[in-house]
Amino acid sequence: MTPLWIAIALLLLPALWLLIAPMRDARTLRDKLDHFEANDTADEQNVAIFKRRLASLEAAHERGDMDEERFKEDRLELERSLLEDTASRTKRPLKTATAGRLAIPLVMVAVVGASTFWYQQNGAEGDLTLYAIQQEVQNDPDGSLVMYLERMEAEAERQPNNPNVWSSLFPLYRETGQSDKAVDALERLIAIEGRIPPLLAQLAQLRFFMAERELTPEVQSLVDETLAQDPRQPTVLGLLGIHAFDNGDYETAIDRWRRAVANIEDPETASSLREGIRVAQERLGVEPEAAAVEAAQSQGVRVTVSLDEALMDNVSDDASVFITARDMKGELPPLAVIRAQVSELPMTVVLDDNAAMSPQAQISQVREARLVVRVSQSGQATPQPGDLFGDLESVSVGPISEDDAANVVIDRVFE
Template sequence: MTLLWIALAGVLLPALWLLVLPLRTARRWQAEQLAFENEDAAAEQNVAIFERRLSALTTAYDEGKVNQRQFEDDKLALERSLLEDTAATRRRPLKSHQAGRLAVPLVMLALVAVSVIWYQHQGAEDDLILWSIGQDVRADPDGSRAMYIERLEAQALQQPGNPNLWRTLFPLYRETEQMDSAVNALERLIALEGRLPPLLAQLAQLRFFMAERELTDEVQALTDEVLEVDPRQPTVLGILGIHAFDQGDYEMAVDRWRRAVANVENPEMAASLREGIQTAQARLGQSTEPAAEETTGRGVRVNVTLDPDLASRIDADDKVFIIARDLAGERPPLAVVQGLASELPMTVELDDRAAMMDDAQISQVREVRLMVRVSPSGQATPQPGDLWGDVDGVEVGPLDAQEATEVIINRVFE
């Protein structure tokens, strides 16, 4: 924490120096302004101009070029002009260079106080303490997971309202098989963050395994709450698949696990779900490999083009993902082909050779949704700024007997 306050001081000192700087130069600026005003001859010049114009007007009057009324009107106009010019150049007396000095220290104190108070309310001091604890435990020769948990538990007494503390403790309790403590940490996190589907799904998973893989009323209520908000939540679908498998309902298990795989991001969890699907299919007496006569030559031909208005937003080496998915969006991608933006426009064939997994292939469905995405980052998951286009309801059939489906990349992913 000492380093933190040193850093804050390092940020504040330049600001305080800028506040003091006008005081250091006030005497010089006052002297220069006073000298300028003393040397300013604008008023004398205005009077001289007035006198020349009045003399010319008097001469014209004496020579009879203007009458009495004109002379008086013009003279009045000259006098008014002189008054206006001299009024504009009149200056208030200069204040002392020491005027306002007391306000500067007050502003400096206010700046420091407001900065400290703001950081205490909006800063990440508590999170920095958690980070420091982790660093200390890693650097300690006797550091262990138990030591880490002990120190975090001590912090829980000082900052019980910090969600990051409970977010850190929860997996530690789970990994050390302190299930009751893990549930308590997760419930504290839910109380702070709200009943978010991912958090409720993890709580349902904990309760499910603590109940020896029984779908208790509490677990059922949690899964129902999650699915009402997010019907594709993979953790909950995985739980329901396990329960169906244990009950001997292998078709239901395969269905739940396929929907989970389509939405899961963790590679290890996806691999485990695929193994479960294969086991359930084996129990059903189904082959996990597609029949050759059913898959040969079936797919979709796609012609991909780019909207000219978006051409300036991509580079030649940006990746292009051409994806076919089932219309319900419950399975993993059925076929994926990659290319480069420099290859646009391009025509590709999506068939079982482009499948990501054996139990999710394009030949197994009648219609697909085609989606094409240009990814400057090269990541498989959509990112803000990606360009994309899609077409729904494309019929799957023999590749040698169909025309290419046009897909135009014409939108920006927000």
């Protein structure tokens, strides 16, 4: 950790220099201020102006241009103005050039202390320690998994609230066959990070295999809690597929594994699930290649499109309707496009890979999509002012169900 603290010290040096820098010119600045005040003639100028105005006022009185009462009022006002000008210029004596120097070291110490405390509370010193341990074990000629595990266990005692410690220990325990310790590490991680679906799914999977691939009440409870938050959680779907396969329910196993493959990111795990699907299909006497094509085509979104009654008079029945699925970040071309006419509304369509515009951008490649429906009187694919449209964000992409459809209402005008 020495290089880290050296780097922090180097970053603090400019801040400390900025605290000291003003003191270097303090004496020069005080001399300039002192010289300015010593040669300040503002008061003399105010008095001279007062005398000129008073003389002018007296001359007017002698000429009879104003009576005695008006003369006294104007003279009193003139004197009051002089007093206000001179009173507002009362100056406090200048402090010495060394005034406040003792506060600088105190401020510097406070800055260093506050910065160190803040980093210890919010910094990544603990994670850097974990990384250093990993590098040391990898570079040690005698380094082993056992050594790494021992170092991480020692670090867990020093950093019991660091989630990265437990997320590292959990797979280590699992790989070394220490299931009870793996469960404990995972539960410690859940206590820190919260009961989020990925962690609950891993805990359910671990307890499932510890129970010899049985859906015990404890495992079922974890499965239900996970699916309530994320019905497409691939780890739990894979677990349910294994249980169905073990019980001879190959159709359910295939369905669960297909849904898991559609939402999984690890290519090796996806490959294992596809192999399981292939075996289950053989048990059912289904041709694997045909089933694979069917599975690919079944991934998509069923969409019900309707036109707001308030806008029905704005378009003709033969106007084009473009039903489009896009990726959430908007980085890919349209994933699926279907063209229809207003006269066909309301209608229900399926956006799947058959509606893709390019093999490089298909709806089966994403887990969520944004649906955009646009009515174009001109028939152009590019939006034009006056076109009607409706959209729907974050629509789940998965196995297409006859009973489940996303509803998009065309209810706005493109400007």
